[in-house]
């Protein structure tokens with residue numbers, strides 16, 4: 001799998017460390033239910049998903065990658081600091 005770092009260009013996936021789905025966080029004053037959902041109730045969509053990757057063996061950038069989790073197709077990447085951390089709705093569903 002190849003990942004495009006906005007700074008370095010296309011690189012091997014092994015240069016990156018996966019850091020999970022790129023999710024926005026509830027407000028600090030949000031109730032325990034909102035934080036429970038954030039920490040424990042994760043979606044695992046088959047289809048388009050925004051993920052955080054750390055270019056640990058490269059420039060050190062945090063990259064938000066949009067990837068199809070069913071096909072591993074890379075749909076885009078931006079520096080995490082420039083990204084909207086809202087998780088997009090899955091676009092593709094795969095039958096089990």
Ligand SMILES: [Zn+2]
Nearest residue numbers: 005008055059
């Ligand atoms: Zn990089």
